[in-house]
Amino acid sequence: MDKKNIDKNAWEVDLLHADPASLVAHYQPTVGIIVQQFIRRGFFEGHEKMDIVQAVNTQLLEKKMGKMQKQFNGSVFLLTYFSKIVQNICVEMTRRRKKQPVFVEPEILLNVEEKQSNAFEKMAIQDELLRLEGLLIGWRKRIKTEFCLKLFARIILEEKDLFGLDTEKTKLKINNIKSCFYNNYETLTDKEIAEIVIPVFNIIENKKNDADSLRKWIYLQVEKIVKILNGDPPVYAYDREALKVLLRFYYEKRK
Amino acid sequence: MKEGFNKEGHLSDEGLALYVDALKLEQVENLKEDIRTHIENCLECHQQALDLFVVVGDVNYDLQGTHPVFSKKKTLPKPVHLFNWMRLGMAVALFASVFILWNYFDYEMSTPVTVPEEALNPLEEKINVEEETNIKKEESVPIEKREIAIETPKEKKKEPINKNKKTNTKDWDIPVENSQLIAAHFVPSPDLEDLIGAVTRSDNLKIQAPKSGTVFKPGEKINFSWHPAPGTKYLEILNNREEQIHRIKLIAPAYSWGAIVSPGLYYWKLETEEDLIHIDKFIVK
Numbered sequence: 001m002d003k004k005n006i007d008k009n010a011w012e013v014d015l016l017h018a019d020p021a022s023l024v025a026h027y028q029p030t031v032g033i034i035v036q037q038f039i040r041r042g043f044f045e046g047h048e049k050m051d052i053v054q055a056v057n058t059q060l061l062e063k064k065m066g067k068m069q070k071q072f073n074g075s076v077f078l079l080t081y082f083s084k085i086v087q088n089i090c091v092e093m094t095r096r097r098k099k100q101p102v103f104v105e106p107e108i109l110l111n112v113e114e115k116q117s118n119a120f121e122k123m124a125i126q127d128e129l130l131r132l133e134g135l136l137i138g139w140r141k142r143i144k145t146e147f148c149l150k151l152f153a154r155i156i157l158e159e160k161d162l163f164g165l166d167t168e169k170t171k172l173k174i175n176n177i178k179s180c181f182y183n184n185y186e187t188l189t190d191k192e193i194a195e196i197v198i199p200v201f202n203i204i205e206n207k208k209n210d211a212d213s214l215r216k217w218i219y220l221q222v223e224k225i226v227k228i229l230n231g232d233p234p235v236y237a238y239d240r241e242a243l244k245v246l247l248r249f250y251y252e253k254r255k
Numbered sequence: 256m257k258e259g260f261n262k263e264g265h266l267s268d269e270g271l272a273l274y275v276d277a278l279k280l281e282q283v284e285n286l287k288e289d290i291r292t293h294i295e296n297c298l299e300c301h302q303q304a305l306d307l308f309v310v311v312g313d314v315n316y317d318l319q320g321t322h323p324v325f326s327k328k329k330t331l332p333k334p335v336h337l338f339n340w341m342r343l344g345m346a347v348a349l350f351a352s353v354f355i356l357w358n359y360f361d362y363e364m365s366t367p368v369t370v371p372e373e374a375l376n377p378l379e380e381k382i383n384v385e386e387e388t389n390i391k392k393e394e395s396v397p398i399e400k401r402e403i404a405i406e407t408p409k410e411k412k413k414e415p416i417n418k419n420k421k422t423n424t425k426d427w428d429i430p431v432e433n434s435q436l437i438a439a440h441f442v443p444s445p446d447l448e449d450l451i452g453a454v455t456r457s458d459n460l461k462i463q464a465p466k467s468g469t470v471f472k473p474g475e476k477i478n479f480s481w482h483p484a485p486g487t488k489y490l491e492i493l494n495n496r497e498e499q500i501h502r503i504k505l506i507a508p509a510y511s512w513g514a515i516v517s518p519g520l521y522y523w524k525l526e527t528e529e530d531l532i533h534i535d536k537f538i539v540k
Contacts, residue, residue: 076273076323077319080307083272127309
């Protein structure tokens with residue numbers, strides 16, 4: 001029976017118990033991606049990649065796989081759990097080396113925008129876009145937040161952006177949104193944008209908020225996102241303007 | 256210690272992996288509230304989760320198989336489910352009608368009286384009806400679909416995870432008509448029952464878990480363990496129809512599996528290359 005074709009995760013779990021060395025071999029691309037990620041952040045040197053991968057594999061085979069056999073409770077995909085274990089190994093190695101990460105400047109986003117970035121920077125951008133994606137997927141009030149973030153970044157709206165807002169009750173107000181945000185609106189201030197949007201939100205949410213409270217709410221979300229993206233201790237230097245650039249990239253790529 | 260958390264009160268490796276699985280499968284709404292809240296309030300765990308998300312960012316999780324917690328399987332909505340049952344009912348009704356007609360005309364024809372000309376016509380009709388019934392029966396073929404419908408406890412399994420979500424759980428209640436079908440999943444297999452306790456070759460093997468007849472919840476992790484355990488063994492799980500649903504080669508004297516979501520009576524065997532060592536049963540309910 002070819003279990004691999006039936007349920008990949010179940011097949012991998014079986015392999016963990018029956019032949020952990022083969023599972024490590026099977027997951028080599030994942031090990032490579034994680035080590036590369038650490039190299040990109042400056043924790044390891046690029047030329048060390050194969051040595052680091054080998055060191056990770058040794059730890060996996062000598063210590064971690066046995067523990068995984070006992071501790072893995074099957075409540076998650078094994079691939080995700082394995083990735084976390086490999087990340088932990090890499091973190092431990094960086095601690096021993098006492099190496100500080102490279103501080104990533106958001107200027108690389110501008111380089112990409114101007115098509116001047118190198119492959120290394122492109123990969124870093126790809127990571128940043130994924131981090132933003134993960135952050136947004138898990139965000140509460142995701143639809144409202146994403147709508148507001150698009151306005152914050154002055155992204156030209158499309159019909160699909162009005163999902164959940166375009167109802168019978170909001171029909172008249174929505175037309176105003178369409179006329180304002182379906183074309184370039186970079187000259188509008190945050191307050192003016194909030195004044196256009198708040199009547200629709202009030203109808204949808206059955207509230208009587210003013211434009212200023214919406215503007216503050218948007219700023220609060222932006223501050224939170226910037227804080228999470230920068231990390232603790234910070235390894236990035238995002239601010240509101242850098243986040244705008246990242247958001248534009250993100251939504252451009254998703255088109 | 257709460258599930259998904261470590262001693263320090265942060266998310267454990269599995270808690271973080273669960274959050275990332277939820278992101279990948281866009282199932283954050285079905286995540287345990289305490290995990291989600293912790294992520295929102297703990298920058299360190301949020302960072303780690305996002306870093307992990309980046310690692311698996313390019314992996315297509317749709318190909319990863321069935322998730323132990325977040326089922327990706329599109330469960331049949333109730334109208335479709337009922338429709339299948341209605342079709343099955345209609346097929347049964349048609350079959351019953353044909354059977355009655357057949358018996359009636361068979362009786363009429365076998366009586367030693369002269370057969371009137373017109374009595375033959377219904378026979379032709381019967382054949383037509385029978386053909387039609389065959390088509391209906393083939394169309395209904397609801398067996399696989401019924402199996403899928405019964406898998407719905409996998410969906411129900413999500414309920415305790417998402418206490419805040421007010422979903423209409425009634426949609427996923429197993430219809431009354433299914434009860435007979437489910438009962439059939441608990442009928443003991445005479446062949447396998449005979450083998451329980453009659454271990455063919457023990458080597459002083461002692462089974463530690465599960466105890467015979469233990470009842471597990473659908474999707475609950477079942478721990479199998481025994482000792483001593485020299486040599487490779489094969490653990491096999493069968494349903495009450497003696498169909499193999501899982502088989503694994505093991506070196507360690509223990510194994511956990513939590514993929515059974517369909518209620519029923521199950522048997523498990525422990526074998527070497529040559530011999531059956533042990534056979535026992537457990538229930539998923």
